[in-house]
Amino acid sequence: MGRPKNLNEEQLDILFSCWKEADNYKDRLALIEKNLPNIPALKALKLMRKLASTDSRYLKMATRKKNVEEKEKNEKALKKEQKLLVKEQKRKERAERKKVKEEKKKQDKMLNKLYENLDADCVEELCKRIEPEFIFCNEPQQFVSNISCIYRIFSKEYDEISLSFCSKCRKMDEYIPIIKEVIKWKKENLKS
Secondary structure, X not given: OOOOOOOOHHHHHHHHHHHHHOOOHHHXXXXXXXXXXXXXXXXXXXXXXXXXXXXXXHHHHHHHHHHHHHHHXXXXXXXXXXXXXXXXXXXXXXXXXXXXXXXXHHHHHHHHHHHHHOOHHHHHHHHHHOOOOEEEEOOOOEEEEHHHHHHHHHOHHHOOOOOOOOHHHXXXXXXXXXXXXXXXXXXXXXXX
């Protein structure tokens, strides 16, 4: 389609800028009325529609606008996806922290139960069931039997003494099943 004969090049440029700056026909109509007051707005709008489907300048701009919209849409989708990933990661971290906290609570409860039940009567039985091993303890700065470490950690007799336990003292997990057996043995002996 050729250029309309009733509009000069400057008017066509203004018409193009009105089409380019607005996103809908209502806004375009307002721009036409403002920028081209000598031309009937509806006639100019009709011409604009024709040019939008045939003129190469309009088609190139439409493609550019479409590409920009597509790019913005993709960026929004990517941001949304990233937010969802962050949200999911935080949810997993919360679940993991909760699991660790519950596990620690369970462990503390079990250790308290051992603490309440281990007394001097158990030491001899512990000696029979656990092979004595001497480890260097930082607290008294000397070699100490692992059995006395166990007893010091769990026995009520050491309540008043504030002792910080070394890393080896803290690693008594391997003996917990045996300590449970000893406590069970003690209870059974008390019944009989």
